[in-house]
Amino acid sequence: MTAPRRTRPTVVIVGAGASGTLVALHLARTAGGRSTGVDVVLVDPADRWGRGPSFGTLDDQHLLNVPAAGMSALPQDPAHFVAWRTREDAEHGSDPGTFARRRQYARYLDETLTEAYQGPPGEFASLRHLRTRAVALRRTPSGAVVATADGRDLAADAVVVATGLPAAGHAWAPEALTGSAFFVPDPWAPGAVDVVRRDRSGPGDVLLVGTGLTAVDVTLSLTDAGSRDDRVVRAISRHGRLPRRHASELKLAAIPDVSDWGDDLASILDAAARHLASVRRDSGDWRPGADGLRFQVSTLWGRLSEADKRAFVADHAGAWNVLRHRMAPSSAALIGGLRQAGRLVLGTGSVLGAEPLPGGGLRVRVSTGSTSEGTGSTSEGGGEASYDVGWVVNCTGPRADIRTVGDPFLDDLLRPRGGAALAEVATAGMGLRTQGGRLVDSEGRADAPVWTLGALRRGELWESTAVPEIRSQALAVATSVLDAVAPQPRRLADGRLVSGHHPAARPRDPLGLPLSTTAEAAAAYNAGLERLMRLQDDVEVPLREAVAHDPDFALGHATLALLGHEAGADADVQASLEAARRAVRKRGDERERSLVDVVGQRVRDVRHKGARALMNHLATHPRDILAVSAAVPTIAFSGVTDVQQEAWDLVEGLAPAYGDHWWYISLLAFTRQDQGRFEEAGLLAESALSCEPSSGHAVHALTHVMYETGQHEGGRVWLDHWVAESGRSASHRAHFSWHAALHELALGDTEAVRQRYYSQLAPPTVTGVRALIDSGSLLWRWRMTMSEAAPPVQPVLDAVDVALLERPETPFVALHAALALASAEEHQRLAALAQHCRNSPEAAVRTAVATVCDALLAAGERRWTDAIALLDDVLPVLVQVGGSAAQREVVEETLLFCLVSAGQAERACALLDARLDRRAYPLDQRRRANLTVTVG
Numbered sequence: 001m002t003a004p005r006r007t008r009p010t011v012v013i014v015g016a017g018a019s020g021t022l023v024a025l026h027l028a029r030t031a032g033g034r035s036t037g038v039d040v041v042l043v044d045p046a047d048r049w050g051r052g053p054s055f056g057t058l059d060d061q062h063l064l065n066v067p068a069a070g071m072s073a074l075p076q077d078p079a080h081f082v083a084w085r086t087r088e089d090a091e092h093g094s095d096p097g098t099f100a101r102r103r104q105y106a107r108y109l110d111e112t113l114t115e116a117y118q119g120p121p122g123e124f125a126s127l128r129h130l131r132t133r134a135v136a137l138r139r140t141p142s143g144a145v146v147a148t149a150d151g152r153d154l155a156a157d158a159v160v161v162a163t164g165l166p167a168a169g170h171a172w173a174p175e176a177l178t179g180s181a182f183f184v185p186d187p188w189a190p191g192a193v194d195v196v197r198r199d200r201s202g203p204g205d206v207l208l209v210g211t212g213l214t215a216v217d218v219t220l221s222l223t224d225a226g227s228r229d230d231r232v233v234r235a236i237s238r239h240g241r242l243p244r245r246h247a248s249e250l251k252l253a254a255i256p257d258v259s260d261w262g263d264d265l266a267s268i269l270d271a272a273a274r275h276l277a278s279v280r281r282d283s284g285d286w287r288p289g290a291d292g293l294r295f296q297v298s299t300l301w302g303r304l305s306e307a308d309k310r311a312f313v314a315d316h317a318g319a320w321n322v323l324r325h326r327m328a329p330s331s332a333a334l335i336g337g338l339r340q341a342g343r344l345v346l347g348t349g350s351v352l353g354a355e356p357l358p359g360g361g362l363r364v365r366v367s368t369g370s371t372s373e374g375t376g377s378t379s380e381g382g383g384e385a386s387y388d389v390g391w392v393v394n395c396t397g398p399r400a401d402i403r404t405v406g407d408p409f410l411d412d413l414l415r416p417r418g419g420a421a422l423a424e425v426a427t428a429g430m431g432l433r434t435q436g437g438r439l440v441d442s443e444g445r446a447d448a449p450v451w452t453l454g455a456l457r458r459g460e461l462w463e464s465t466a467v468p469e470i471r472s473q474a475l476a477v478a479t480s481v482l483d484a485v486a487p488q489p490r491r492l493a494d495g496r497l498v499s500g501h502h503p504a505a506r507p508r509d510p511l512g513l514p515l516s517t518t519a520e521a522a523a524a525y526n527a528g529l530e531r532l533m534r535l536q537d538d539v540e541v542p543l544r545e546a547v548a549h550d551p552d553f554a555l556g557h558a559t560l561a562l563l564g565h566e567a568g569a570d571a572d573v574q575a576s577l578e579a580a581r582r583a584v585r586k587r588g589d590e591r592e593r594s595l596v597d598v599v600g601q602r603v604r605d606v607r608h609k610g611a612r613a614l615m616n617h618l619a620t621h622p623r624d625i626l627a628v629s630a631a632v633p634t635i636a637f638s639g640v641t642d643v644q645q646e647a648w649d650l651v652e653g654l655a656p657a658y659g660d661h662w663w664y665i666s667l668l669a670f671t672r673q674d675q676g677r678f679e680e681a682g683l684l685a686e687s688a689l690s691c692e693p694s695s696g697h698a699v700h701a702l703t704h705v706m707y708e709t710g711q712h713e714g715g716r717v718w719l720d721h722w723v724a725e726s727g728r729s730a731s732h733r734a735h736f737s738w739h740a741a742l743h744e745l746a747l748g749d750t751e752a753v754r755q756r757y758y759s760q761l762a763p764p765t766v767t768g769v770r771a772l773i774d775s776g777s778l779l780w781r782w783r784m785t786m787s788e789a790a791p792p793v794q795p796v797l798d799a800v801d802v803a804l805l806e807r808p809e810t811p812f813v814a815l816h817a818a819l820a821l822a823s824a825e826e827h828q829r830l831a832a833l834a835q836h837c838r839n840s841p842e843a844a845v846r847t848a849v850a851t852v853c854d855a856l857l858a859a860g861e862r863r864w865t866d867a868i869a870l871l872d873d874v875l876p877v878l879v880q881v882g883g884s885a886a887q888r889e890v891v892e893e894t895l896l897f898c899l900v901s902a903g904q905a906e907r908a909c910a911l912l913d914a915r916l917d918r919r920a921y922p923l924d925q926r927r928r929a930n931l932t933v934t935v936g
Contacts, residue, residue: 007037008039008486009037009038009485009486010038010039010154010155011157011159011160012156012160013042014043014044014160014409015042015162016043016044016048016052016162017046017049017050017051017052017053018050018164018454018467018470019454019455019470020042020044021110022470022471022474024042024113025073025109025113025474026475026477026479027478028116028127029116029478030475031124032120032123032124032125033659034124034482034486036124036482037486038124038482039125039126039128040125040127041127041129041156042127042130043130044129045131045132047131048110049113049129050108051106053165055102055105055109056106057102057103057188059193059217059220061217061220061224061331061334062102063099063100063102064105065213065246065328066467067096067098067099067250068096068098068100069683070468071100071105071468073109073467075471075472075475075660078686079096079680079684080112081105081108082095082679084108084111084112085100096679097250099246099328099330099331130152132149132152133149134146134147134409135148136409136412137159137450143155143156143159143485144158144448146159156449157449158449158481159450159451160481161432161451162454163407163410163456164455165455165465166402166405167398168394168398169404172350173209173351173394174353174354176354177351180356180362182361182389182390182391183354183392184196184392184394187214187217187393193221193222196222196393199390199391203357203388203389203390205232205233205388206222206232206234206390206391206392207235207393208235208392209235209350210235210237210394211235211236211237211239211241212325212395213325213327214395214396214397215237215242216335218233218395219233219338219344223343223344231343232344232345234346234387234389235345235346235395236366237349238348239318239319240346240348241318242327242335242346243325243326244287244326245328246326246327247285251285251288251291252686253288253291253292253686254275254292254718254722255293256725256726257693257726257728258271261300264304265308268300268303268304272293276289278721279721282717282721283717283721286323288718292693294324298462302460306427309428313430347368348368349366349367349385351364351366353365357388361388361391362388363387364386365384365386366386366387368385400428400429401425402425402429402430402431403425403429404429413432413439413450416442421442422441422450423441424440424442426459426460427459429459431456431457431460432456432457432459433459433460434452434460436476437453437473438450438451438480439452449484449485451480452477453470453473453477454469454470468690472691507523509525509529510529510533510625514589515553516555516587517546518549520550521546521553524542524543524545524546524549525542525543525546525556528541529559532563532629533663533695533697534729534730535634535635535636535696535730535732536731537729537730538729539563539567540564540569543556543563552586552587553583554581554583557576557579557580558577558584561573561603562626566602566637568768573603574603577599577600580600584596591620597613615631615640618650622654622656622657622658631650632667633882634670635696635700647674648671651667651668652668660687662688662692665685666685666688666692666695666701667697669688669698669701670700673704673708678705678708681702681704681705684698685698685699685705686702693726694730696731696732700735700736703719704885704886706719706743707739707886708886710746710920712743712744712747712922715740715743716744719740720740733760734765734766734771734774734775735770735773735774737760738774738778740756741753742778745782745786745923746922746924747923748923750786753782757791758791762775763795763796763799764799768799768804771796772813772820773887775796775799776800776819776820776823777816777819779791779793780793780819780822780894781890783897784890784894785897797826805817805829806836807836810842811842811845811849812887814837814840814849814881815848815849818849819856821833821856822856822860830857834850837849837850844880844882847877849881852870852891859894859901864898864899864902868895868904871894871898874891899911905931912924912927912928912931
């Protein structure tokens with residue numbers, strides 16, 4: 001009988017644990033977003049998807065070893081798991097630092113996958129779970145066929161191998177042990193540890209071989225309330241090291257710049273040690289250094305030779321795993337208590353032999369070293385020892401080499417057929433070789449419709465077994481699979497089919513939009529755009545290279561004109577704009593013509609910056625990086641609106657066009673902190689930085705989060721580390737220095753602020769508008785908050801164009817001009833600025849900024865009551881001038897200064913109390929205490 005013809009592609013996923021579940025989830029979501037149909041088949045004998053060895057445990061003492069904040073199934077929504085837990089338990093589930101139960105996470109994966117196929121994406125995707133094993137795969141002209149243990153042949157357009165970590169290996173165990181009924185080869189086999197825990201016959205003690213996270217979980221299971229009170233668990237390994245514990249509070253990862261770490265193992269290990277020592281010295285904790293290193297491991301791994309990779313696995317992997325795979329704090333506390341009580345004894349050694357004991361149990365002979373410190377036991381010295389135990393449990397973890405697993409499906413992939421195998425092992429058999437997740441065969445080709453992820457990519461990535469890595473791989477695999485089996489029509493970003501020529505013939509920008517230029521010019525242009533996306537300096541350098549390669553490259557010229565006009569780039573704005581107009585008439589598609597027109601309007605229409613034209617362009621071309629950069633208010637650009645809600649709506653509306661792209665996530669993180677959604681903003685920014693450690697937008701968002709949540713010491717240290725490492729090429733470094741100085745002001749550390757100002761913010765290091773906004777505002781805030789004299793402001797005024805001070809065009813610049821003039825006690829010029837503002841066609845300048853000018857004039861004349869009244873009027877509407885809450889806070893500082901100067905201590909106390917309710921602020925706490933003394 002002929003099988004019915006499939007009307008839409010079928011994807012077979014071998015394995016329904018976390019990896020398989022996440023791929024199925026992202027296939028549904030991606031297909032739904034594309035309105036593309038797909039049928040998904042999960043092949044796994046498990047009763048339910050989302051379990052597997054990692055999350056199939058039923059013991060509530062078994063916790064995740066990553067905080068809830070890092071366990072979202074969705075890279076583009078890092079708060080998803082925390083939000084799910086909050087719905088489950090509003091009182092305890094909302095803490096992102098919680099280490100949730102593993103069985104709870106399994107339920108989260110289960111429900112999230114089920115919802116994806118029952119919700120709107122389910123209109124385009126179907127899901128079946130076949131409870132059987134895959135045993136073989138063969139290619140066909142139209143795709144592949146997966147053979148199952150129950151005799152079925154599953155036709156597939158694509159196959160995803162998601163078998164997870166290999167089963168536990170026990171090649172170390174002597175035959176007398178492996179043949180014993182009192183040996184547990186796999187503690188994650190259903191019921192295996194339960195039998196040991198309930199056993200009350202024979203010797204009660206248990207020997208664990210291995211001291212990693214598996215040993216921690218088994219120990220907790222064997223010593224809980226339902227087990228024997230007199231049982232002693234002895235755990236041994238080659239090094240006798242337990243995993244380290246996580247910090248009690250979440251800390252930001254300190255991601256190093258590894259560009260100069262070399263490409264040999266010795267150099268990389270030495271640089272990594274220096275990085276960890278530096279982070280520990282600066283922050284008091286090595287953990288942020290290890291967490292930051294994790295994001296660079298795949299890059300470093302890719303540089304090593306095969307010999308160095310094997311040497312690392314043999315000699316250094318254990319030490320790294322102790323730092324990397326850490327215990328939850330609560331688990332560490334329980335383990336510490338067991339060791340103090342003598343119920344857990346930790347030592348070095350390996351099993352030499354075993355023999356059965358009369359009545360059950362085993363006498364196990366081991367080589368010994370000194371027992372580890374704090375075990376409650378005396379030193380045993382080197383040599384041999386024998387232990388009478390009821391059970392021996394293998395806790396050494398999964399097999400390292402997939403060729404020794406005995407999995408028929410993996411064996412079939414590696415079996416030569418016609419001279420070539422469908423798959424080739426990576427380093428030391430630790431998984432399979434791929435090209436971006438697609439299997440590479442034994443002849444180096446990646447044309448089979450077979451993908452893999454997770455543990456089977458350890459050999460080429462090393463770090464590839466934790467959910468934070470797997471979820472990103474799952475989304476990438478889902479996207480790649482759908483691109484292969486259900487390709488979308490080749491279209492430009494405006495959704496219209498290209499006429500005249502095939503778009504694939506043209507190079508593309510970083511978001512996939514076609515470029516009307518040569519490959520060489522496009523490569524240089526893309527390098528410039530990527531620097532712009534990261535907020536790095538010297539963006540114009542590769543752009544000039546691009547137009548040198550192709551003088552008729554319209555977008556290259558237009559981008560130079562825009563950056564010269566708005567971002568202070570070294571460019572001849574008018575000449576570049578004219579070159580862009582000439583070039584786009586010769587060669588350019590509709591998007592390029594539109595963007596050149598937008599840039600022209602921005603340059604010509606100084607105040608309104610062609611806002612309408614830019615928004616119309618974005619409505620048609622939302623993935624245009626340059627247009628979005630110009631439209632969204634950031635450090636580099638003023639945006640198209642000073643209205644906060646409009647800016648938020650603009651960023652929110654871009655979500656469908658970008659998904660989980662790190663650049664968009666960075667912009668969204670800044671929007672979230674602006675909305676006061678600090679926890680979500682922090683998670684989004686960390687997610688972006690995990691993909692691109694140099695993302696200045698993500699760092700900018702995090703600096704605001706840390707300031708607004710009172711993390712001043714940690715924020716200062718972390719920001720300085722980023723600027724010195726991944727941010728070494730960051731543009732607008734003065735603004736990041738300003739953020740660090742705010743932390744130091746909040747801490748009341750005048751000397752630190754003074755040193756930072758003179759080394760990083762004083763002219764001529766900083767000039768122009770940045771000197772006005774960052775340096776000038778810092779000096780005014782200093783005068784308002786500190787008793788020590790601030791540095792003189794006149795050098796800042798000298799470093800600023802007179803037009804910025806006397807005829808500012810935007811509310812935000814006008815506000816900072818007023819602060820700088822007030823700081824210099826230039827009252828006559830301040831009065832002239834106030835009049836200029838009152839004559840402005842811009843409502844926010846005419847009302848809010850003019851009122852601030854009047855208040856500063858009143859304060860300068862010590863008319864405190866008048867100044868207070870004016871500031872009271874303006875503070876509720878100050879958001880109209882733009883900028884961030886941290887930047888606008890300088891006006892509130894001015895009000896507080898005026899209240900204290902006017903003797904209105906009770907109102908000053910109320911204002912400080914409200915601020916302290918929002919965040920910890922040591923300087924405010926001291927000021928509040930001093931005011932209490934005054935009031936008393």
